[in-house]
Amino acid sequence: MFYAVIMAGGAGTRFWPASRALLPKQLLDLAGQRTMIQETFDRLDPLVPSDRVLVLTNRNLVDAVVQQLPQLPSEAILGEPCKRDTAPCIALAAALLLQRDADAVMVVLPADQVIRQQEPFRQALALAECLVQQDDQRIVTLGIQPTYAAESFGYIERGPSLPAIAGEGTPVYRVNRFREKPSADVARQYLESGGFYWNSGIFVWKAATILQAIQQYEPEMHEHICTIAAAAGSEGFDEVFDRQFAAIQGKSIDFAVLEHYANVVVIPANFDWDDLGSWRSLERLYGVDQAGNTIVGAHVGIRTSGSIVRTNDTHLVATLGVTDCIIVHTEDATLVANKNDEESIRQLVQLIKERGWNQYL
Numbered sequence: 001m002f003y004a005v006i007m008a009g010g011a012g013t014r015f016w017p018a019s020r021a022l023l024p025k026q027l028l029d030l031a032g033q034r035t036m037i038q039e040t041f042d043r044l045d046p047l048v049p050s051d052r053v054l055v056l057t058n059r060n061l062v063d064a065v066v067q068q069l070p071q072l073p074s075e076a077i078l079g080e081p082c083k084r085d086t087a088p089c090i091a092l093a094a095a096l097l098l099q100r101d102a103d104a105v106m107v108v109l110p111a112d113q114v115i116r117q118q119e120p121f122r123q124a125l126a127l128a129e130c131l132v133q134q135d136d137q138r139i140v141t142l143g144i145q146p147t148y149a150a151e152s153f154g155y156i157e158r159g160p161s162l163p164a165i166a167g168e169g170t171p172v173y174r175v176n177r178f179r180e181k182p183s184a185d186v187a188r189q190y191l192e193s194g195g196f197y198w199n200s201g202i203f204v205w206k207a208a209t210i211l212q213a214i215q216q217y218e219p220e221m222h223e224h225i226c227t228i229a230a231a232a233g234s235e236g237f238d239e240v241f242d243r244q245f246a247a248i249q250g251k252s253i254d255f256a257v258l259e260h261y262a263n264v265v266v267i268p269a270n271f272d273w274d275d276l277g278s279w280r281s282l283e284r285l286y287g288v289d290q291a292g293n294t295i296v297g298a299h300v301g302i303r304t305s306g307s308i309v310r311t312n313d314t315h316l317v318a319t320l321g322v323t324d325c326i327i328v329h330t331e332d333a334t335l336v337a338n339k340n341d342e343e344s345i346r347q348l349v350q351l352i353k354e355r356g357w358n359q360y361l
Contacts, residue, residue, distance in 0.1 A: 001052060001103070001105070002048055002107070002129050003106045004048040004054070004106065004108075004109065005097075005106055005107070005109070006053065006056070006109060006110075007086060007109070007111060008037050008065060008112075009061070010026060010110075010112060012028075014342065014346060016333075016361075017334065018030075018310070018328060020361060022060060022061065026110075026111040027061070027064055036112050037065065037112075040109060041072075043118050047122045047125055050072060053076060055076060055077045056078050056093055057077065057078070057080070057111075058080060060079070062077055081245055081246060084245060084248050084249075084251075086254075087256035088221060088225065088245065088251075090210060090214075091210070091214045093108070095228070096232060098207050105205070106204070110201050110202075112275070113200070113202075113276070114274040115271055120269075120270045121269075124142055124269055125204065127172075127267060128140040131204075132204055132206055135263070136208075136209060137263050138209075138264075139204075139209070139257075139264045139265070140204040140205065140264075140265055141200065141204075141258075142268075143156045143158070143199070143269060144197055144199075145197060145268060146191050148191070149190070151182060151183065152275075153198040153275065154178065154179060154181055154199035155178075155179040155182065155197065156175055156177075156196065156198075157178075158196070158266055159175060159176040160174055170270075173265060174266075178254050178259050197269075200269065200273060203253070217257055224244045224245065225244075278342050279308055279326045279339075279342055280308065280342060293307050293309065294307075296311070297310060298314070299311065299316070299319070300319075301318065302320050302321070305324075306324040307319065307322055307323065307327065308339065310327070317329055324340060335348075
């Protein structure tokens with residue numbers, strides 16, 4: 001059967017002050033009326049029913065996720081005791097699913113992406129599942145057609161097509177290589193070549209296959225994960241989970257497996273996609289007005305251009321003579337930043353932490 005694993009453990013620091021330690025970006029309604037994790041869950045229906053969805057998150061966020069996804073039983077929401085990147089998260093999910101279903105096929109997807117067209121997304125996942133069923137050693141990923149020379153996304157270099165298994169005219173390509181976030185010049189080369197996709201971070205594989213790959217390339221990680229899975233349901237599970245998970249060397253699934261694994265194919269996605277990494281992504285999400293501003297909430301401005309303003313409908317933000325700024329209002333903190341220096345928001349958060357103002361984090 002087909003299962004879904006939603007990874008929801010990110011901190012979302014670059015979305016401060018809206019994103020906080022106990023309410024990071026995946027739990028915010030940055031892209032619509034529903035929060036990002038709720039929208040991620042919603043778009044799986046009816047392809048993956050709720051009783052086959054597993055959420056892995058930060059242990060401190062479990063209660064918030066339970067509140068936002070009441071459709072899921074509490075045992076379907078697992079809180080990691082510490083941050084160890086995506087490979088251990090995925091390996092643990094695969095090990096737990098194998099205890100339930102030896103033939104489990106799983107889609108892994110982040111909780112903080114925006115996908116507008118739901119049906120093409122579900123069609124792509126259905127095709128991916130079919131490809132995995134045809135070859136149970138195959139790993140399938142969804143590639144996003146680049147629309148600009150993005151430096152903030154990883155890339156997938158496509159290889160030859162596989163017409164024999166494409167199905168219904170949808171192209172499928174072998175993956176030549178996964179590429180890390182490029183420089184501006186390299187990103188332009190990728191865009192101009194036409195042979196690269198953005199790495200969506202959405203993968204489909206047999207649970208047994210990815211766990212075998214973890215065992216091959218990361219044997220120590222695999223050993224820790226198997227020890228945790230073996231303790232599932234026991235009285236001492238929390239102690240085993242804490243100790244064994246903390247002992248794992250954190251690593252992304254790209255570094256741990258995908259850059260080494262030969263049998264990977266990519267389906268070009270036929271839907272709009274965005275990975276909300278920072279406040280500037282709101283420009284892509286909501287568009288800009290004639291002055292180049294992106295406004296969410298109550299705002300009035302004079303000689304204001306190229307700026308991003310996010311507030312609510314009951315708190316007015318007024319700007320005068322402002323250019324290329326990010327202005328974000330929340331109940332207890334307000335950010336005013338140079339739009340071209342938004343990476344330094346992380347430094348601001350660290351400075352607040354050093355001052356002991358944890359109430360703002």
